[in-house]
Amino acid sequence: MVETTPTVTEDEIPESEAGPSVLTRLFGISAFGPFIALLLVCAFFALKSDRFLTGGNLSLVLQQTIEVGTLAIGQTLVILTAGIDLSNGAVMAFGSIVMTKLAVNNGVSPVLAILLGIGGCVAFGLLNGALVTGIKLPAFIVTLGTLNIAFALTHIYSGEATISGLPAEMTYFGNTFSVAGTAITYGTVAMLAVYIVAWFVLTQSPAGRHVYALGNNPEAVRLSGVHVRRLLVGVYATAGLIYGIAALLLVARTQVGDPAAGQTDNLDSITAVVLGGTSLFGGRGSVIGTLIGAVIVSCIRNGLTLLGVDSIYQVLITGILVIVAVAVDQLTRRRSR
């Protein structure tokens, strides 16, 4: 022990010298498995049904992904910080009722109504963030509370009535354009745009790296001088903003303000995130994976519908898939320890 050797331990250094391969860098390691799963799901339904792999059907799959797919982006942000958001579906429903009722019943200009609806969602995000950081309550409990608050406010404010006769500005994202004979809605494009922005921020900016680090080791982030509370409140508020966008896309797709919308979307968005390879323990995963996860869920629903399977079996299969995905996450983590 007394002798000074200038060399450093060389054992346990992994072989790969070049760093991650092109493929893993493209998808992120965590999104590669889900991508393969998606291909398998598509191959299965393509074999079983001639209609599955048509442009029209795939466009429909993406359209059916819009709300859950958009909510799942916010959910990914929250889960990356080792939190969870049970309130997102209810917050989206709240936002959609605020914007439609203000515009239809109160004569507020559509653009302002949309902004106020989205603002309501951001307010819920801020509330979640403030409770999680301020009183240090578990995200699970906080968002369970705000889920009920948002749900109740939605029903009180709407008087249980569905709001229809929306102005054209509000349903803009429900319009379609044609690519090679396939109709695609602007809502689909908007959802993909939110994905790209989220991916960019998470992978290319300091704040994005801090979000990952926060889910990994919050103490390390605090000690490295990052303002952890501000970051966490920012994450929940950004998630709220994304839920507000989801509210607008929901309204545009369904052409109504429906107080009963989105009731299972919180669990569906968690399903998408988990199927996409993001760890429920935080710090690992990607929004690209989440998009794939959301599309997997839609593909299974759509495919089983095409095959004439009762919709309750779709729920059954989704449930099994979630457990498998979480188990895989757990097992791989245990192995890497």
Added chain:
Amino acid sequence: MSSTTPVLEARGLVKRYGHVTAMDGCDFELLPGEILAVIGDNGAGKSTLIKALSGAIIPDEGTIVLDGEEVRFHGPLDARRQGIETVYQDLAVAPALTIAENLFLGREVRRSGAAGKVLRMLAKRQMLREARAQMDELKIGIRSMRQAVETLSGGQRQGVAVARSAAFARHVVIMDEPTAALGVKESRMVLDLILRIRERGLPVILISHNMPHVFEVSDRIHIQRLGRRAALVETKSITMPDAVAIMTGARSGDLAA
């Protein structure tokens, strides 16, 4: 050695937690370019002292002087801005992030121009390059800076944490039990790192329970007892049993000083 001005100095630090006095008029002195070991029994106020010096707590009384100027730290970030870097015992790294990302955590370099200012884009290549240079200089044998820290051994992880502090410290590096969780070979590597940091001219405060490590690398030893500095001795002029005796109160510190 007494003619040089201390880099970091503290006089009469007091810290009370309710009825418990963790520090009771504690003095401290760190000279330029030295490795100062801080030893003391559990409850001697060792970690309270270190927390005060690294800004993690605010002492109730007393003064801290950095480079001849009195300072008051309001948090760890404050101390860091003043050039005092601390390596914590519990390996404050984010396991899933890469080595380069960990080195620059909280101090990311952004691209120049609009990409950095407006889009807030990271200068990933530059950070990889600088991480590489830093690790090479400290002779930490890790091949790819794109590797996730969780793929490293305990010693290598500690190496990353040490490299981060050494890269950004302007005045002092504080290491809290850097070898506590490590095996013999890995401890060796970290001790070598400490010596290399001194070679760079940076003084190091080393908190350790491991007497052989303390005696091997330190220039002087600060012995903490009952919330005060019981002795400040040159490592060469004291034996291990004597140091332990002062630490436990079996012997008075004045005799050794």
